Amino acid sequence: xxxxxxxxxxxxxxxxxxxxxxxxxxxxxxxxxxxxxxxxxxxxxxxxxxxxxxxxxxxxxxxxxxx
Numbered sequence: 001x002x003x004x005x006x007x008x009x010x011x012x013x014x015x016x017x018x019x020x021x022x023x024x025x026x027x028x029x030x031x032x033x034x035x036x037x038x039x040x041x042x043x044x045x046x047x048x049x050x051x052x053x054x055x056x057x058x059x060x061x062x063x064x065x066x067x
Contacts, residue, residue, distance in 0.1 A: 002026035004033050004062075007052040016053070027064070030055045034066050 001020050005013040016033055019026045027048040035051055041047045 001058040002029075003041065003056045003058075004030055005054050006033075006037070007054075009049070009051075013054070023063075026055060030064055030066075 001017055001018065002023070004017040006024075008014055008017050017029055019029050030053070033048070037047070037051065039052065041050055048067070052065060052067040054062055054066075055063055
């Protein structure tokens with residue numbers, strides 16, 4: 001199992017997706033979350049600032065980060 005989070009402005013993390021699949025599936029989902037945020041941030045201007053996106057494994061070990 002893998003978890004994708006976004007950092008909130010107050011410093012806490014919001015769980016965006018939980019993936020019950022392979023690491024490859026988790027990486028694909030992680031990249032989709034990044035792309036979705038990019039669209040909101042750059043094109044639609046609905047976000048006031050970029051939120052850090054992180055990928056964790058089931059043991060809580062961070063595997064990736066986009067900031």
